[in-house]
Amino acid sequence: xxxxxxxxxxxxxxxxxxxxxxxxxxxxxxxxxxxxxxxxxxxxxxxxxxxxxxxxxxxxxxxxxxxxxxxxxxxxxxxxxxxxxxxxxxxxxxxxxxxxxxxxxxxxxxxxxxxxxxxxxxxxxxxxxxxxxxxxxxxxxxxxxxxxxxxxxxxxxxxxxxxxxxxxxxxxxxxxxxxxxxxxxxxxxxxxxxxxxxxxxxxxxxxxxxxxxxxxxxxxxxxxxxxxxxxxxxxxxxxxxxxxxxxxxxxxxxxxxxxxxxxxxxxxxxxxxxxxxxxxxxxxxxxxxxxxxxxxxxxxxxxxxxxxxxxxxxxxxxxxxxxxxxxxxxxxx
Numbered sequence: 001x002x003x004x005x006x007x008x009x010x011x012x013x014x015x016x017x018x019x020x021x022x023x024x025x026x027x028x029x030x031x032x033x034x035x036x037x038x039x040x041x042x043x044x045x046x047x048x049x050x051x052x053x054x055x056x057x058x059x060x061x062x063x064x065x066x067x068x069x070x071x072x073x074x075x076x077x078x079x080x081x082x083x084x085x086x087x088x089x090x091x092x093x094x095x096x097x098x099x100x101x102x103x104x105x106x107x108x109x110x111x112x113x114x115x116x117x118x119x120x121x122x123x124x125x126x127x128x129x130x131x132x133x134x135x136x137x138x139x140x141x142x143x144x145x146x147x148x149x150x151x152x153x154x155x156x157x158x159x160x161x162x163x164x165x166x167x168x169x170x171x172x173x174x175x176x177x178x179x180x181x182x183x184x185x186x187x188x189x190x191x192x193x194x195x196x197x198x199x200x201x202x203x204x205x206x207x208x209x210x211x212x213x214x215x216x217x218x219x220x221x222x223x224x225x226x227x228x229x230x231x232x233x234x235x236x237x238x239x240x241x242x243x244x245x246x247x248x249x250x251x252x253x254x255x256x257x258x259x260x261x262x263x264x265x266x267x268x269x270x271x272x273x274x275x276x277x278x279x280x281x282x283x284x285x286x287x288x289x290x291x292x293x294x295x296x297x298x299x300x301x302x303x304x305x306x307x308x309x310x311x312x313x314x315x316x317x318x319x320x321x322x323x324x325x326x327x328x329x330x331x332x333x
Contacts, residue, residue: 005074006033007122007189008088012138014041014107014130016158018054021128021177025059025077027182033189034124035072036061037088037115039080039106043128048055048081055079068095080106087211088115098210099254102134102231102261110210111258112138116145117207121194123147125183130162133258139166141206142241146197148188150174169246202241209254223250231255231308232265271325278321285314 009028013020017040028036048065055077058065066086070093078093080086085106086159087094091259094114101107108127112135115123125142127135129152139149154160156177167175174184182260202223224241227249231238236251250256257265288311295304 003073003075003243004091005035005072007035007124008072008115008119009034009124009126009185010088010112010127010138010142010163011036011038012112012135013039013128014132014159016129016161017041018051020152020158020159021051021162022054022058023178024054024126024128024181025061025063027179028059028061028185029182030060030075032061032075034185035074036077037066037080037086037111038077038289039086039111039135041104041108048079050059050077052077062257066095080111082106085110085210086113087207088118089211090118094211096211099251099256101210101254101256102132102258103265104134105279107256108135109138109141110199113203114207114210115142116141117161117199117203118148119147119197121146121192121197124150124185124188126150126152127163127166128152128178132161133165133260135162136165136169136246137248137256137258139172140170140246143170143172144203144243146195148173148192150176152181153177170244181270207252211266213295229262232257232262232269238262253290258323274321274325279317281314281321282317285311285318288314296317 011021011024021038021040034037038045052063052065059077061075061077063077063079067082072091072093079094082097083105085098087096088111098163100263101109112125123142124147125139127139143149151163151166151172153175154164154167157163166172205223224239227238227240228239229249229252230236233255234253236253238249238251241248241250247259248256249262288307292304292307292311295307
């Protein structure tokens with residue numbers, strides 16, 4: 001009997017996602033013509049087995065942690081393993097240890113994009129509760145390939161950032177409460193008309209980059225325009241990619257950031273640099289003060305006065321840096 005799926009359902013969730021995923025799998029009936037793939041952002045260790053166990057308690061569909069080379073079968077639920085990307089190919093799963101996207105591995109965007117390229121109009125993306133914006137670029141890829149985009153209503157999501165980012169940056173096919181997603185899935189797979197929409201070449205290239213892990217600078221410059229920013233993770237030059245106005249930044253080693261993620265990382269980089277500068281300046285001030293005390297004991301008062309003056313000046317600068325650091329921390333709350 002043919003166990004190849006007619007559709008693939010890719011699901012992304014983050015904060016609050018464990019409960020939401022349990023509620024979702026309850027709604028997917030046995031005998032479904034789809035294979036289901038899940039990325040949940042929680043921990044780099046152990047979440048795969050835990051999530052599989054928790055989901056299996058709520059569904060008769062077989063649930064398992066995805067492995068490299070595993071064949072795709074309809075009616076099965078595949079969970080991304082910790083600290084690895086899950087890539088959906090035609091009939092087979094690839095698990096790779098590539099660069100993080102949006103600071104996550106596994107990344108929702110990587111999985112969604114691969115499903116869009118592999119299954120085109122038969123890919124169905126679902127974004128559930130979560131923070132930040134991983135999943136928006138992946139959902140745009142599904143839309144461009146003619147797939148179906150479903151978002152949990154942000155008004156009921158425990159953490160609305162991820163679904164809200166999707167509906168803010170694109171038109172989705174369905175924005176519904178979690179309890180209605182199962183009905184939507186059944187209706188889509190029963191009534192969807194396949195039109196033969198071609199896969200955009202740039203999405204094929206990005207999916208290839210994620211799968212092969214290693215790439216060349218020319219590959220990223222073909223996908224976008226060189227920006228003035230450098231990658232916070234490896235220091236490489238970032239190219240700006242635009243998906244219907246939604247900007248992302250990719251370096252040639254594979255790291256990818258949305259504008260929001262890049263802003264967050266640059267803020268953290270500034271704060272880290274300021275803390276280092278603060279430590280060095282305090283060490284220098286303490287050393288100058290110590291020298292001044294020793295010079296006073298030796299009767300070298302003129303030299304001691306100069307060292308004390310420089311220590312006091314550094315004290316002023318230290319106070320200003322502390323003010324900047326603490327103000328930045330308050331603004332981010």
